[in-house]
Amino acid sequence: MGYERQVDSSVAPDRDPVSPPILSLSDEDLMARVAEDDERAFSELVRRFQGRVMNLITRVLNDRECSDDLAQEVFVRVFVHRRNYRRGSKFTTWLFTIAANLAKNEIRRRVRKRNWFSLDALQEILNDSAIQLADPTEGQETALQREQLQEAVGRAIATVPEKYRVALVLRDIEGFAYEEIGQMLRIPGGTVRSRINRARGMLKRKLQPLLRREGTP
Amino acid sequence: MNCGDARRLFGACWDDEITLAERDWLESHFASCAACRAEYETFARAIELVGSLPRAEVRPGLAERALARARRATAAPDRLPVGTPRWIPITATAALLAIAATMTLQWMGITPAGRMTPRTGVAAVLEPVLVRSQDARTTASTVPDDRLATVRGEADAPFAGGVPDSLFDHSADVEFILDPVTLRKGRAHTVLRLNPNVQGEKAVITF
Numbered sequence: 001m002g003y004e005r006q007v008d009s010s011v012a013p014d015r016d017p018v019s020p021p022i023l024s025l026s027d028e029d030l031m032a033r034v035a036e037d038d039e040r041a042f043s044e045l046v047r048r049f050q051g052r053v054m055n056l057i058t059r060v061l062n063d064r065e066c067s068d069d070l071a072q073e074v075f076v077r078v079f080v081h082r083r084n085y086r087r088g089s090k091f092t093t094w095l096f097t098i099a100a101n102l103a104k105n106e107i108r109r110r111v112r113k114r115n116w117f118s119l120d121a122l123q124e125i126l127n128d129s130a131i132q133l134a135d136p137t138e139g140q141e142t143a144l145q146r147e148q149l150q151e152a153v154g155r156a157i158a159t160v161p162e163k164y165r166v167a168l169v170l171r172d173i174e175g176f177a178y179e180e181i182g183q184m185l186r187i188p189g190g191t192v193r194s195r196i197n198r199a200r201g202m203l204k205r206k207l208q209p210l211l212r213r214e215g216t217p
Numbered sequence: 218m219n220c221g222d223a224r225r226l227f228g229a230c231w232d233d234e235i236t237l238a239e240r241d242w243l244e245s246h247f248a249s250c251a252a253c254r255a256e257y258e259t260f261a262r263a264i265e266l267v268g269s270l271p272r273a274e275v276r277p278g279l280a281e282r283a284l285a286r287a288r289r290a291t292a293a294p295d296r297l298p299v300g301t302p303r304w305i306p307i308t309a310t311a312a313l314l315a316i317a318a319t320m321t322l323q324w325m326g327i328t329p330a331g332r333m334t335p336r337t338g339v340a341a342v343l344e345p346v347l348v349r350s351q352d353a354r355t356t357a358s359t360v361p362d363d364r365l366a367t368v369r370g371e372a373d374a375p376f377a378g379g380v381p382d383s384l385f386d387h388s389a390d391v392e393f394i395l396d397p398v399t400l401r402k403g404r405a406h407t408v409l410r411l412n413p414n415v416q417g418e419k420a421v422i423t424f
């Protein structure tokens with residue numbers, strides 16, 4: 001009974017001719033509606049951010065199968081904790097804080113279960129990819145090579161330690177500002193910069209053999 | 218500035234967070250240092266590759282699935298019984314037993330330091346008093362009790378100076394008198410305080 005009432009109240013604002021259409025609302029306004037049990041606003045928020053959340057988790061975990069479930073879990077938490085969202089704060093910061101925390105928890109869970117590639121194994125895979133790319137049958141980059149390169153980069157990201165990796169993905173893939181990343185990870189801006197610099201340095205060293213051969217004519 | 222300084226600026230340069238002067242210096246350094254230039258190109262290419270990775274695809278219906286799970290997750294806590302943690306009664310019982318044991322021991326007069334500290338009543342009886350062996354001995358036997366304290370005070374006066382008494386051997390001229398028994402050369406003597414005017418062995422008391 002209670003739930004049916006929630007659904008009715010969520011539908012009502014969009015039918016109201018005075019209120020603005022849901023598509024034109026800002027993320028923060030949508031979240032304010034979600035806090036009032038508006039499920040259509042929630043669906044719109046999911047539609048807007050599902051790709052970015054999915055991408056963040058996929059790049060941090062390097063596991064597409066698990067990423068779908070985890071992305072779903074992110075939005076479940078958004079809805080369950082909808083009344084904890086503080087009005088006036090930026091919605092993306094809150095959303096990606098949840099996503100980053102869930103991704104980090106998943107990494108730690110995997111490390112505990114030892115169901116994760118060892119760094120050496122990943123390095124071997126990476127070297128294999130580099131060798132394959134270094135010996136192209138044709139001079140031009142084919143779609144297969146590009147795919148292999150992307151896979152190798154994804155694996156290289158996965159070898160970066162977790163605390164650097166999350167910051168790196170938030171910055172260099174999702175394009176967040178350092179200050180925002182600091183808020184999401186609850187660390188100072190200087191620490192964010194240092195983590196991202198270290199992650200970039202690690203990534204460069206891991207990708208160096210691959211990039212050198214790629215650049216060889 | 219050297220190559221190390223230049224490489225420290227790579228990240229800020231990529232993020233476009235360096236000053237114009239730093240950028241000019243970095244470019245002039247690249248012109249003269251091929252190694253740093255190659256290093257920066259590798260660095261920039263690595264970040265480009267990370268940024269150009271294809272976006273992960275989302276399976277359709279994510280919003281509906283999330284909403285369905287959220288409804289279940291929201292409803293679940295109401296049905297779960299809130300259990301009391303098991304450590305609370307155990308800790309409370311242990312604390313009560315400890316308090317009861319402490320109170321019982323105190324009531325029985327047993328304290329942890331009880332064996333080390335004598336009771337005050339016993340200390341008053343056993344406390345030794347220093348007197349002069351020759352003069353003070355006779356004085357102590359003839360002077361009444363109310364004067365004895367004064368005599369004792371006079372006898373103690375020379376020893377009350379700055380030097381601790383325990384540094385000297387007073388065994389030759391000092392004896393310990395325990396009230397009401399006097400110790401002299403290892404034997405106990407009862408202090409007799411008889412009035413010299415009283416004679417006879419019996420006394421009759423009438424009311």
